[in-house]
Amino acid sequence: MGAFIGRWLGRLLVGAVVIAIVLVAGTAGRVWQVARVNDYSQADAIAVLGAAQYNGVPSDVFKSRLDQAARLYEQGVAPLIVTVGGKQEGDVYTEAAAGKTYLATIGIPADNVLAVEEGADTLESVHAIARELSARDLSSVVITTDPWHSLRTRIMASDAGLDATTAPARSGPAVLTRESQFRGIARETAALLYYQFTHSSNELRSVPGL
Secondary structure (H helix, E strand, C coil), X not given: CHHHHHHXXXXXXXXXXXXXXXXXXXXXXXXXXXXXCCCCCCCCEEEECCCCEECXXXXXXXXXXXXXXXXXXXXXXXXXXXXXXXXXXXXXCCHHHHHHHHHHHCCCCHHXXXXXXXXXXXXXXXXXXXXXXXXXXXXXXXXXXXXXXHHHHHHHHHHCCCEEEECCCCCCHHHCCHHHHHHHHHHHHHHHHHHHHHCCCCCCCCCCCC
């Protein structure tokens, strides 16, 4: 009897491991697949997910996202760019304000940029964007972030009631090397699985450059 139970427990353990591997691999594949998609469909707004800024100057990661948003705006994808993100302890500028200032320096009219100066992680930022767009009777958004971040952000935005698509940045540190791409896919796979199981965020925005 003991041997029989042991065999079944072993089979259950093997089955659980196989299911976990399939789940992780499938999620990673989906993260990679959506990262390759650029949707330039017209929308109410272009949303730029915040990243680190240094005394009002966007980090390279953030700058690549802002440059992509500017390109989308100039191509007529949407008449409004939304920058989002609060500030870390000790910062003078918010990510949203730094993003708006940078966009002004490259020719985007200030009246066409909405700075939402809150959000310490992706989930908080997406909810802030959804609230501000809803207040203006807007609902569709093209999200600009890093490629590997696209799927999780799109899912969160859809859960928040937005009609969301993605057109990620194709330059910058997040896509610079194979190693950075692998790290991005691995990180986003774990973060997406966590969100799908808990509907909360486990992000740490103190990671340099993010």
